[in-house]
Amino acid sequence: MEKFTTHTGVAAPLRASNVDTDQIIPAEYLKRITRTGYEDALFSAWRQDPDFVLNQPAYSGASILVAGPDFGTGSSREHAVWALHDYGFQVVVSARFADIFRGNAGKGGLVTAEVPQSVVEQLWAYLDENPGAEVTVDLQNLRIVAGDIEAGFVIDDYVRWRLLEGLDDIGITLQHADEIEMFEDQRPAFKPTTV
């Protein structure tokens, strides 16, 4: 995974709450067995509407999504993170993220910047006045800067560390293989097996 320290890019306002993962990527696209190439699938139903924010020229090349609360609810599909990432998004800003989505984002190198809804509203107003404006998300210092707006954001400490270092979870865990073995030796015999 690539290291993430700070990112500056065009931010797109997505004025919707409860953006579930079925909207981010409909199930039809989940039949593929690859991990990349999902940019066409992102918000595919909403993108058929010419007025949808990502169809507006000002937001072409957007890499920061500023969304309403409860982003990423529903299905556990990590394809939602892959689709956002493949489209070019590096950061999603929202007041609340669904737990599984947030976890998946951390694995896929997508930053979930949690801010109060009042900050989301400020960013929306700023982007309405300045369509196509760039916003900076600084993971090192946990700051978002957009014009005169400067706000802090929240992300899990451990996820932040992994993103800053660009570390692979499995590699970290396998450093403790001996402890896993010790645990396995003590598991009760009545626990079921599948074979």
Next chain:
Amino acid sequence: MAKTLAEKVWDDHVVRSAEGAPDLLYIDLHLIHEVTSPQAFDGLRAAGRPVRRPELTIATEDHNVPTLEIDKPIADPVSRAQVEALRANCAEFGVPIHPLGDAEQGIVHVVGPQLGLTQPGMTIVCGDSHTSTHGAFGALAFGIGTSEVEHVLATQTLPLKPFKTMAVNVDGELPTGVTAKDLILAIIAQIGTGGGQGYVIEYRGPAIEKLSMEQRMTICNMSIEAGARAGMIAPDETTFAYLRGRERAPADFEQAVEYWRTLVTDPDARFDKEVTIDAASLTPFVTWGTNPGQGLPLAASVPAPEDFEDPNAQAAARKALEYMGLTPGTPLKDIAVDTVFVGSCTNGRIEDLRAAANVLRGRQVAESVTMLVVPGSVKVRLDAQAEGLDKVFTDAGAEWRNAGCSMCLAMNPDKLRPQERSASTSNRNFEGRQGPGGRTHLVSPEVAAATAVAGHLAAPSDLEV
């Protein structure tokens, strides 16, 4: 120290705990299916890693399999490739699999419990958010993404921060005609789709204790729809009776029961949050909008955006009403449907099919309605046929299908057409969930069957005798 049920199960699985890092949690059972696993196996191959414990892993095919002509090759080449990838991966890595055509094939969350693999006090994960279903047994069970699937395959563990705990106390008794599905839809409407974020919910109280295992699974299944990581119900005699004699139940059953009996929240343990619901006040419940929290009693009318105080809720309601093609003030019972779907990991078990069949027996599905009955597993299908339920469904004019997720998420050919409206026993009414442009109302199996007969949303008590 006094602990909640969730904390006891968590603590029993901590491999490693260190300051500033997540706990490393051991996983007792890993369920996999065709959709969220292929990229995880690719990751293992790329890194040259084996599956650490294939005998704690089990695969089945459910999300995109057809429910008709299952003896023929899958017609959709992309679906077929995905199912074939699962079979090849399982063969390469030594993971047991129940493929299409196998007697134990079915929806992953129906298969685990019916085999007796789902037991109290276990940690269970699957690359599917409805893994919360297994919490009905007092297991800590939750959905994970594909990166975590790979992590569990490689290490049989997951690095996780402890979840917060929430008690949902259900007092009183469910009135006659009110089901577990109505109860969980009412709970979600009360706490909201984000109300459970970060929490494991423990459902407690007299109304919960009276539920059968299958009803408890319906409740825990939809915990994710309230945003919760998992839902749990403490194991009791009902749980033990369900498990006794199942294929994968412990050989030394009494020893296991002795441990399972300790899996209750201590009397003086504290939850981070508590919510109370009065079961006696409930009536059949349906959704009118495009998230599972947008629900109301069946006797109510379509709300207006102005009925909501929060501006975000108002905007969400406005958008939902437009998508659903509904006018505020319309009685919910006046809403005509085109399709009725009975099935899914929420309501695709034998008791659900019995409940729907009891309403349909001696009646006819309205001419304007197509009704699909999709058993949750091959075993459910065979059990239903042994009881003659298939005959009840087909005599009434419903279609009797093979097992799978089917129209719950429309990855297979079972889909709504644009603007088609369904009453569905599944778990999500998101835009396009059951097919692009499709409109979904979530209901119980009883309401689904009554709706199929009436042609519009209805409870069994609304039907003429």
